[in-house]
Amino acid sequence: MMYRIARASEFLVITGIGINELKITKKALVWPLQKCRIIDVTPVNYTFEVNAMSAEKLPFLLPAVFTIGPCVDDHERLIKYAKLLSHHERDSHDVKDLVQGVIEGETRVLAASMTMEEIFKGTKDFKKEVFDKVQLELNQFGLLIYNANIKQLVDVQGHEYFSYLGQKTQMEAANQAKIDVSEAKMKGEIGAKEREGLTRQNAAKIDAETKIISTQRDGDGKKEEVKVKTDVKIYENQREAEVAEAISVLATKKAGWSQQAKMAEIEAQKAVAIREAVLQQEVERKNALTKTESLKAQHLSKATVDYEIKVQEANSVLYKKQKEAEAELYENRKAAEAKKLAAEAQTYAVQLAADAALYAKKKEAEGLKAIAEAEGVYVRSLMSALGGNYNTLRDYMMIDKGMFKDIAKFNAEAIKGLQPKISIWSNGGTNGQMVDGTSSGHAGIKELASIYHALPPLLETVHEQTGMLPPAWMGSLSVSADPATSSQSA
Numbered sequence: 001m002m003y004r005i006a007r008a009s010e011f012l013v014i015t016g017i018g019i020n021e022l023k024i025t026k027k028a029l030v031w032p033l034q035k036c037r038i039i040d041v042t043p044v045n046y047t048f049e050v051n052a053m054s055a056e057k058l059p060f061l062l063p064a065v066f067t068i069g070p071c072v073d074d075h076e077r078l079i080k081y082a083k084l085l086s087h088h089e090r091d092s093h094d095v096k097d098l099v100q101g102v103i104e105g106e107t108r109v110l111a112a113s114m115t116m117e118e119i120f121k122g123t124k125d126f127k128k129e130v131f132d133k134v135q136l137e138l139n140q141f142g143l144l145i146y147n148a149n150i151k152q153l154v155d156v157q158g159h160e161y162f163s164y165l166g167q168k169t170q171m172e173a174a175n176q177a178k179i180d181v182s183e184a185k186m187k188g189e190i191g192a193k194e195r196e197g198l199t200r201q202n203a204a205k206i207d208a209e210t211k212i213i214s215t216q217r218d219g220d221g222k223k224e225e226v227k228v229k230t231d232v233k234i235y236e237n238q239r240e241a242e243v244a245e246a247i248s249v250l251a252t253k254k255a256g257w258s259q260q261a262k263m264a265e266i267e268a269q270k271a272v273a274i275r276e277a278v279l280q281q282e283v284e285r286k287n288a289l290t291k292t293e294s295l296k297a298q299h300l301s302k303a304t305v306d307y308e309i310k311v312q313e314a315n316s317v318l319y320k321k322q323k324e325a326e327a328e329l330y331e332n333r334k335a336a337e338a339k340k341l342a343a344e345a346q347t348y349a350v351q352l353a354a355d356a357a358l359y360a361k362k363k364e365a366e367g368l369k370a371i372a373e374a375e376g377v378y379v380r381s382l383m384s385a386l387g388g389n390y391n392t393l394r395d396y397m398m399i400d401k402g403m404f405k406d407i408a409k410f411n412a413e414a415i416k417g418l419q420p421k422i423s424i425w426s427n428g429g430t431n432g433q434m435v436d437g438t439s440s441g442h443a444g445i446k447e448l449a450s451i452y453h454a455l456p457p458l459l460e461t462v463h464e465q466t467g468m469l470p471p472a473w474m475g476s477l478s479v480s481a482d483p484a485t486s487s488q489s490a
Contacts, residue, residue, distance in 0.1 A: 003029050004036050011072075013037045013082045017384050018377065024078055033381075039086045041078075043069030043146045046096060050104050052111040054119060062107060063151040066134075068099055071144035081142030098141070106133040126150070 005027045006012045014023045016034030030036045050062040071077040085095060110129050111119060119126050127150045135145050379393070386392050398404060459470050 001029065001031055003027070004038075006038060009042045010038050010040050011078070011082075013039055013086060018380050022079065022082060024075070024082055037086065039070075039082060041070040041072050043067045044095075046099050046103075048100050048103060050107045052104075052108045054111055054116040055114055056116055058116050060111075060116070062111075064103065064107075064130075065149045065151075066099070066103065066145055067147040068138065068143050068145055070142055074142075077139065077142040077144070079142070080140065084141055085143075099138070099143075102137045103130075103134050106130060106137060109133075 004012055006025075011024050011026065012028055014025070014028055014030060014034055014036050015021075016031075018031065019034065028036070044067070046066045046068060048064050048066075050064060051059065052062055053059045070081040085098075107130055110126070110133065114126070127148065130150065131145060131148045134148075138145065379397075382396065383390075383393055386396070455474075459474075462468060
């Protein structure tokens with residue numbers, strides 16, 4: 001047993017026990033009785049010169065280069081390649097002959113249905129047709145054309161079709177060139193005369209347009225001069241009006257400023273007198289406030305001292321109660337934290353036990369799964385070794401597991417302790433004689449006698465199992481432990 005890994009451009013082909021046909025993979029564990037082979041799927045270039053013939057029965061050579069390799073994107077086609085061609089080297093003559101035969105066959109069939117002109121002018125379509133038909137044939141071998149390059153057609157020796165066609169094209173090109181030169185010369189002379197006439201016409205037209213534009217420009221200049229003079233006069237009149245208006249406004253403002261100066265002087269004198277009276281009133285008010293504040297300070301100092309004493313006493317009581325409440329709160333908090341830690345510890349222990357049980361169950365399941373997988377591999381290998389015979393495999397497994405021994409043991413335990421009762425009855429006749437000594441020649445009487453002799457054991461069996469006795473008209477049945485005695489009484 002060994003582990004095999006393929007490179008990027010390779011695949012592993014595994015056959016043998018436990019594998020239906022073959023298995024293709026990149027990596028695998030190779031078991032005993034299995035064979036592993038490495039195949040390279042790198043595309044290979046195949047260069048050919050295909051001899052073909054057109055519909056006009058003109059032979060030619062078609063040089064072509066095909067890049068062909070296994071189709072790695074399609075698993076079914078890769079299996080076909082592994083089955084049919086993997087035992088050959090990729091560049092061997094067998095594979096090359098196979099590919100060349102497919103390409104030559106399809107190319108010749110396609111070329112025979114087309115003319116030489118169609119092949120030569122429609123090279124792109126011809127290449128596509130060849131590519132599609134060759135790919136269709138290579139699909140059955142699991143091969144894929146990655147690239148196809150068809151070169152220019154080449155003459156076969158003794159059939160210089162393309163040479164003659166090239167000469168014809170050269171002669172046609174030379175004659176066409178001469179015709180083109182003559183036509184170009186004629187067009188040049190005619191064009192020169194036409195250009196000369198057009199030049200003279202354009203010159204006369206430009207002179208006339210120049211005179212018209214010059215006249216228009218003179219008129220526009222005079223209009224602009226008159227307009228400018230008018231605008232200047234209007235601007236001068238506007239400026240004179242603005243100057244007169246500014247002088248009038250200035251005189252008005254000077255009178256207002258003089259009046260405001262006199263009023264400001266009077267207001268300043270009155271303001272000084274008012275300010276003196278206000279200051280005197282403020283001095284008297286300050287003296288009264290000073291006396292009032294002195295009295296307030298005496299009474300307030302006494303009240304403040306009393307207040308501070310009472311506040312200190314209240315703060316002392318409040319601080320004592322606050323500390324007692326904080327101590328009780330701290331004890332309750334610590335007790336809650338202790339209960340919380342105990343609950344968390346218990347939860348953690350339960351969780352650890354559950355995790356351990358889950359881990360044990362998981363490992364037990366993994367062990368059962370591993371045993372089942374091993375037994376499955378063992379059974380498949382036995383089935384393959386026994387040729388797929390299920391009955392043989394079943395018998396072998398039953399013998400190997402000791403099931404026949406267990407079945408015999410179970411059957412023995414099932415009948416253990418039983419005390420079967422066996423009754424033997426006889427009609428007493430021998431050598432063709434009945435009980436009463438009559439001859440057996442009378443068939444009807446013999447049959448009746450047989451039925452009569454069968455009744456006693458039947459009636460006794462019914463009596464033993466159900467306890468019921470036959471009716472009186474049929475006779476009496478004496479119950480005895482000895483079946484022989486019972487039969488005689490009956």
